[in-house]
Amino acid sequence: MVNGAIAEMVDVAKRYYSIDRHVDVAIDVTYIAYYGDRDEFQMSTGAPSNKSYSWCYKMATISIVGDEVKFTLGMRPLCRRFPSMPRRVLMDQLLDIASEHVSIGTVYADAGFDSIGVMHVVEEAGFSYLIRKSSDDRVDRFVAGMDHDVAVKQTHEMEKTIRGEKVTVTPTLVGVPSDRKEDATVTFVTNLSVDDATKQARGRTRRVMRRYARRWGIENSYKSIKDFLTWTTSRNTAVRVFYFGFAVILYDMWLLVDLLIQVNLDIEQRLKPRVPARTFLNIVRKDIPVT
Numbered sequence: 001m002v003n004g005a006i007a008e009m010v011d012v013a014k015r016y017y018s019i020d021r022h023v024d025v026a027i028d029v030t031y032i033a034y035y036g037d038r039d040e041f042q043m044s045t046g047a048p049s050n051k052s053y054s055w056c057y058k059m060a061t062i063s064i065v066g067d068e069v070k071f072t073l074g075m076r077p078l079c080r081r082f083p084s085m086p087r088r089v090l091m092d093q094l095l096d097i098a099s100e101h102v103s104i105g106t107v108y109a110d111a112g113f114d115s116i117g118v119m120h121v122v123e124e125a126g127f128s129y130l131i132r133k134s135s136d137d138r139v140d141r142f143v144a145g146m147d148h149d150v151a152v153k154q155t156h157e158m159e160k161t162i163r164g165e166k167v168t169v170t171p172t173l174v175g176v177p178s179d180r181k182e183d184a185t186v187t188f189v190t191n192l193s194v195d196d197a198t199k200q201a202r203g204r205t206r207r208v209m210r211r212y213a214r215r216w217g218i219e220n221s222y223k224s225i226k227d228f229l230t231w232t233t234s235r236n237t238a239v240r241v242f243y244f245g246f247a248v249i250l251y252d253m254w255l256l257v258d259l260l261i262q263v264n265l266d267i268e269q270r271l272k273p274r275v276p277a278r279t280f281l282n283i284v285r286k287d288i289p290v291t
Helices: 002-013 087-099 116-125 137-144 199-228 237-264 277-287
Strands: 022-034 055-065 072-078 103-109 128-132 151-153 158-162 165-169 172-177 185-190
Touching: 002 072, 002 237, 022 087, 022 199, 055 087, 055 199, 055 237, 072 087, 072 237, 087 103, 087 116, 103 116, 103 199, 116 128, 116 158, 116 165, 128 199, 137 172, 137 185, 172 199, 185 199, 199 237, 199 277, 237 277
Parallel strands: 022 103, 103 128
Antiparallel strands: 022 055, 055 072, 128 185, 151 172, 158 165, 172 185
């Protein structure tokens, strides 16, 4: 249901946006509060310490980010029965779903997807990627040895045995100044073309790394999707997954309706919706009979 509905909406949006060409996508995992008995719901897991609730369940999504309409293209539930589901598998599944709708350019992900398996999957699929690099001894030495505020290590070789096969990736490791903390450096791994040979090259590298800010588009989408999410006390996994999927459809439909209104009124198109989400929901409630 979700895949078919999204396909139809993307087809309509392609008439007005360039998402028939390469688009940037972001992958992430969102937490949804759960207040029932943990043992009675197989998707439940402990919530991060910065949340106001103790238990939650997780949904992974892939979304268009950047300068196009920010559709959520696909989703996957994360179940407690499979707590060690490799991120590479999750990445592979979500990329397959998104590829049915759009042609992917660059994939953005946070440090939760910093793994050899993930990079290998994206490279094998033929996509570019920009992933936040978590700290380790090699990364710390790289940062400590930086001669400029922007530095590039062209071949940061990493290898791991995955399912009996040795997998090697050689991404480019990049360090740039943090936009949030003064005198701090953030690191990324990427297969985008960057270098630090000259001042001009370092400036370009810094601009390329700033594209990572596009990933926040998926964080913003979660806020809206949860506004569309139906409240339930059900402990049935299928019900919870269906409700989240339906919320994704409503979210994408809201963006599409807003786009079509802007087109039909012949007003300046912008990514920030002109139609409030609550107004859209009220219209939907009137058109869908309650049984």
